[in-house]
Amino acid sequence: MSDWLHNLPVPLMALVIFSFTYLLAAMAFVAVALVATKERAASLKAISPGMLPVLGIIFGLFVAFTAAQVWGDSDRGGAAVSREASALRSAILLAAGLPAEQDAKLRGLVHDYVEQAVAQEWPMMAHQEASLKATPAPLAEALQMVVTMAPQGRAQETTQREILAALEQALDARRQRIVVSLASVNAVKWWCLYLQALCELLVIGFVHCDNRLGSAIAMGLFATGVATSVLLIAAHDRPFTGQISISPEPLRQIMPEAPGRS
Template sequence: MSDWVHNLPVTAMALVVFGFTYLLAAAALMAVTALATGERAKSFKAISPGLLPVLGIIFGLFVAFTAAQVWSDSDRANTAVSHEASALRAVVLLAAGLPAEKQAKLRGLVRDYVEQAANVEWPMMARQTASLRASPPNLVEALQLVIAPQEGQPIAQRELISALQSALDARRQRIIVSQAEVNPVKWFCLYLLAICEMLAIALVHCDNRLASALALGLFSTGVAAAVLLIAAHDRPFTGQISIRPEPLLQIMPNDPAGR
């Protein structure tokens, strides 16, 4: 689905999705009504109504499979952000075991990293342009700082290294899942099945225009609702309903000295 649709507010996205789906339903109704004359009308009526539940079940399965992917991607994104925030919180807490100078520097590096993630990486993930090619310099510097030999506190040093590595891994997972979306082939197949069902409804009810319009209206409303639900959650970090950096911001030290 197009980038501009994903970036719309939910209300505007609903108008676009419902409008497009109703347009398809109206086109199917008008096309069948115009063709349902003479012998063609008899042929249309010969189509078995049993075709409708079969197509409906296939469409429902497509919706379920597509939605399952979207929920999985959303869960992965939430988990990655939560793990990253937890790891950084552990770094902030464990920094208390370091000498005052290193403690202040480490907290400052964590703060700078969180600000960079929230202000730079999040908009890039929303545009699906975030990359793993460059490592975050603040976390790399923090890792180098705690790896450097120091007097005492070997357990705290090991825990700090582990927490920083966990934060780096969570960031990698966050950026990877930011690229996830329902691909165009799935969207095409979803709407193709919906169009097939719309045509089948119009054909079966071709002798009763009101019944056909009502049935198409009900089905197209269900289609639009399913598509809207999937589209609004399709990209975990894009749109009005997206994952925000609040978990990271909540663990950010008040200032570089941690006061």
Template structure:
């Protein structure tokens, strides 16, 4: 789906998706009503009602297959942000074992990294424009600072080793969330879902061609279920885009006070 649709509030997204789906149902209903005649009605009625559950099952499988991808992306994105925040929190806690100068510098770099991630990377991920071409300079500088540090006792050696591991984990979690931010339901899947929905609507209209009211009610109910499924998928399609998106709250919660780190 288009970027402008994902950026809309959920209620406007719902209005557009439901409107589009009902429009399809009306077009199918009107098309069958226009071409119906006494001879064609007999042909239409020969279409087996047993097709409806088969087509409905296939539609349900399409929705389940697509939804599984969306839920998986959201779960992995949430886990990546939490792992990134947890790793940075570990860095902050272990920095207490370093000399005051290195401790202050490390806290300041973590602060700057979180600030840059929230203020720059999150809006870019929302537009699927974030890139892995360059590593975050603040974390790279923090890694260089810890690697080049001369330890004075075994405690500092342990802290140095664990901080390096935590920084590497934070970099890996950042890579994961940026990769997942590029994920979305492809156009082919959307076309397949709506094409299958049109097939079901057409089958309903043909089978109930002599009962216009019953046909309209059945088509309206199925169109509502199609729109509801499409809305649920579209609202969660891009993990970092839209009103229902993953916020950088875990990172903000562990963000150290820069003044305290100086």
């Protein structure tokens, strides 16, 4: 699905998806009505109603298969952001064991990194444009500073090692969230999902071709179930896109004060 649909508020997204699905059901209903003439009605009625639960089960498997990917991506994205925030918080706390000048510089670099991630990377991830090619300058500078500093005593040596590990963990968590931001349900899965739904709608129409009202009600109910399933998946399809998306709030909460502030 395209960016414009994923960026819609959930009510508008629901309107688009339900409208398209009901249109598909209406087209299937009209097609069955045109085909089910008096001469062909007996042949269409010969289609076994036993196909309905089989096709329904296959559609349910398609939904479960697609939803499993979506929930997995969402969980991994949320975990990556939490891990990144936790690692940066650890680095800030450990920086208290460094000389005052280095402590202040590290806090300032972490502040700049978080500010850059929220202001620049989150919008880029929402449009699936974030890249792993470049390391954020504040985090790279922080790593370089910690690596090159000369510790005074074993306590500072231990602190240096722990801060370095925390910054590397934050960098790894950033890579994970960017990778997750590029994930989405591909077009093949969407086409297969709707093709299976169309097959079910046609069989409902064929089985009930001699009862137009019953056919319309059954097709409408199934179309509602299809639209609900698609809306649930589409609203969570891209973990960092849309109204229901992973927020940078954990990073904001651990962001230290900007340099020069109390």
